[in-house]
Structures are given as C-alpha cells and as structure tokens.
Amino acid sequence: MAVGFSTVTTVPGRPLAITNAGDGSGRLFVADQGGKVYIVSGGTVTATPFLDISGQVSGGGEQGLLGIAFHPSYPTDNRVFVDYTNTAGDTVVASFRVDPGAPNVVIPGSEALVIAIDQPFANHNGGAINFGPDGYLYIALGDGGDGGDPGNRAQNKDSLLGKILRLDVSPATGYAIPGSNPFVGGAGADEIWLYGLRNPFRFSFDRSTGDLWLGDVGQGEWEEVDVARAGVGGLNFGWRIMEGSHCFNPSPDCPTSGLTLPVVEYPHVGGHCAVIGGNVYRGSAYPALRGGYIFSDECTGFTWAVAAAASGPQALVLVDDTSSGIAGYGEDESGELYAADLDGPIYRVSGVPR
Numbered sequence: 229m230a231v232g233f234s235t236v237t238t239v240p241g242r243p244l245a246i247t248n249a250g251d252g253s254g255r256l257f258v259a260d261q262g263g264k265v266y267i268v269s270g271g272t273v274t275a276t277p278f279l280d281i282s283g284q285v286s287g288g289g290e291q292g293l294l295g296i297a298f299h300p301s302y303p304t305d306n307r308v309f310v311d312y313t314n315t316a317g318d319t320v321v322a323s324f325r326v327d328p329g330a331p332n333v334v335i336p337g338s339e340a341l342v343i344a345i346d347q348p349f350a351n352h353n354g355g356a357i358n359f360g361p362d363g364y365l366y367i368a369l370g371d372g373g374d375g376g377d378p379g380n381r382a383q384n385k386d387s388l389l390g391k392i393l394r395l396d397v398s399p400a401t402g403y404a405i406p407g408s409n410p411f412v413g414g415a416g417a418d419e420i421w422l423y424g425l426r427n428p429f430r431f432s433f434d435r436s437t438g439d440l441w442l443g444d445v446g447q448g449e450w451e452e453v454d455v456a457r458a459g460v461g462g463l464n465f466g467w468r469i470m471e472g473s474h475c476f477n478p479s480p481d482c483p484t485s486g487l488t489l490p491v492v493e494y495p496h497v498g499g500h501c502a503v504i505g506g507n508v509y510r511g512s513a514y515p516a517l518r519g520g521y522i523f524s525d526e527c528t529g530f531t532w533a534v535a536a537a538a539s540g541p542q543a544l545v546l547v548d549d550t551s552s553g554i555a556g557y558g559e560d561e562s563g564e565l566y567a568a569d570l571d572g573p574i575y576r577v578s579g580v581p582r
Contacts, residue, residue, distance in 0.1 A: 233551045245568065251302055259294070281293065292313060319353055343393075356505075360394070372389040383469065385420060388417055411462070431505050439458050441505060451494050451503035452471075452490035469487065506567075507522060511563040517577075526553065
C-alpha cells in the first residue's frame with residue numbers, strides 16, 4: 229500500500245498547519261504563514277478568513293503564523309489558540325474567542341496572551357501547538373536559531389528554547405504550571421516537558437495511544453523523528469550534543485548517556501532538507517495505513533511510514549515520492565489525514581495500491 233495525495237482545494241498564501249474544531253461541523257481550519265486562517269468546508273474555502281492577524285505577524289523565512297489548535301472542550305470553551313512570530317520576531321502564543329452564533333469568524337479584539345518568548349535569531353521558531361490527551365497545551369520551540377545552537381539553549385533547562393512546553397491554559401489569560409511537569413520544584417524551567425530539540429517544526433499526538441510524535445529538523449546532515457510515549461516527560465532528545473544519532477558537539481566522542489535517540493533518521497542526500505512531522509493514521513477509510521506514522525521531507529516530497537507501535541530505531545518505508553512542498557499535516561474529526569502544501573494545495577492523504 230502506498231500513500232496518495234488528492235487535492236481537496238487550494239488556499240491563498242502559504243498554508244502550513246491544518247486542524248479541526250472538534251465541534252461536529254466537519255470544517256478544516258488552515259493556517260497561512262502570512263497570518264490568516266481559512267476555513268475549508270465541503271472542499272470550498274470561505275471567502276472571509278476565520279482569523280486575520282497579518283498586520284501583527286513578521287514575515288519571511290521561518291517566521292509567521294505557525295500553529296493553530298482549538299481548546300479540547302470547544303465550543304463550550306470557545307477559544308482557539310495560535311502560535312506566531314510578532315513584528316519584533318518573537319514567539320507569541322495567544323487565544324482568540326469565537327461566538328457560537330457566528331462560528332466562522334473569531335470575535336474581533338478577543339486576543340488574550342498566553343506566553344511570549346524572545347527569539348534571538350529569525351530562524352528555528354518551532355511553531356506547532358497541540359492539546360494533549362491530558363487537556364494541556366503543548367508548544368514546540370526551536371533552539372533560537374542561527375546555526376549549531378551557539379547559545380547551547382536546547383540543553384539549557386533554564387531556557388525555554390529548544391523545548392516542548394506543557395501549559396495549563398485554564399486561566400482566561402496567561403497559564404498555570406501542571407504539577408506533573410518534570411522540572412517543577414527542581415533544576416530547570418517549570419514549563420518544560422521535553423528538551424534537546426533543534427527545530428521541532430511539526431508534532432502531533434496519536435489519537436489512539438496519546439504518544440507524542442515530532443519531526444526535528446536537522447542541522448546539515450541528518451533529519452530525525454522522535455517519539456515520547458504517552459505521559460512520559462523530561463526526555464532529552466540530544467541536540468546540540470547529537471544530530472540524529474550522530475555526535476555533533478563535541479564530535480566525535482560525545483556523551484550519550486541519558487539521551488533519547490530518534491526512532492527514525494535520514495541523511496541529506498538526494499536533495500532531502502527538512503523533515504515535516506505528520507500523524508499516526510487512525511482513520512477508517514484506508515485500513516492498510518492504520519497505525520502508521522506518516523511524515524515527509526519538504527524539499528524532495530519523499531513521504532515515509534513507520535509502525536507507530538514498534539520500539540527502537542526503525543527503517544524507513546517509502547510510500548510516496550511525488551509531493552514536494554508539504555509543510556504540515558492535520559486530521560479531520562474522524563481521523564482522516566490531510567496535508568498542506570506551501571504553494572497552496574490542501575491534500576487528502578489516501579491509501580492507494582502500489
């Protein structure tokens with residue numbers, strides 16, 4: 229069985245994140261890097277954006293509107309959360325509210341800040357956000373940018389950069405710290421859930437198991453996929469000590485004790501450049517794909533699958549090599565999988581005979 233990408237529609241701008249509201253409407257919400265969120269319903273893109281913050285978002289390169297997630301109790305809790313870089317280039321995670329009587333546009337002026345984080349350079353912003361099965365908001369942050377993590381921020385547990393954060397967003401503004409976060413009461417920032425990451429641009433939760441899967445974009449030689457099994461925090465995925473399963477700094481003979489190595493890695497050969505983390509397929513339309521973690525390389529369009537239930541390092545299984553430009557994946561309410569192409573197309577992922 230291979231993976232096929234069938235075009236559902238085309239969205240203006242540079243789409244890179246897809247989600248659903250979990251409200252039974254069947255709508256998909258697609259975030260454009262330029263600062264707008266569009267609704268796709270029945271294959272049609274609504275004319276008026278659901279959200280337009282293009283005037284407060286920095287553009288170019290790896291900056292912009294990078295992530296979107298609805299509160300798991302939506303619409304009872306009528307907030308939708310976004311991750312973007314502001315005009316100063318710093319990361320902002322904020323919520324907006326939606327009027328149930330007018331669910332296709334956020335309430336103007338309803339933005340409420342969750343957290344803001346200084347970014348020392350323009351690249352490696354991470355940007356994906358998702359609610360976990362525990363109801364907490366998880367936020368992906370890159371190492372702050374430049375090359376080689378010159379500030380060693382990913383390994384510094386007092387810095388929020390190069391981490392996955394885990395926040396309780398039950399307050400109307402700001403956040404609280406879950407008491408089960410791994411560094412609460414000890415050395416390290418209370419917000420941190422996972423660390424040692426270079427640029428975890430896309431991550432997702434397996435809706436069946438609760439495992440957290442992420443693609444961490446590599447430096448110059450290796451791309452990697454990491455997994456934190458459900459409820460397991462405090463893992464160190466190794467950057468900048470390692471790039472993939474290979475010593476980076478120091479190189480060679482780096483200390484590997486206590487590091488969690490990738491489930492999958494692949495080298496920068498044949499034009500590969502940046503891993504785009506996807507999802508474990510849990511839909512019903514394509515049984516042969518069920519239980520496979522689907523992910524891609526942005527530059528070559530190669531798409532691979534690995535068995536989500538397997539343990540230890542895995543070999544890559546190529547399932548498509550035709551769709552370059554994919555920058556993000558997302559699920560509809562039933563678990564069917566979609567992909568966003570930076571050139572505009574939104575694809576539905578299907579299982580097709582090879």
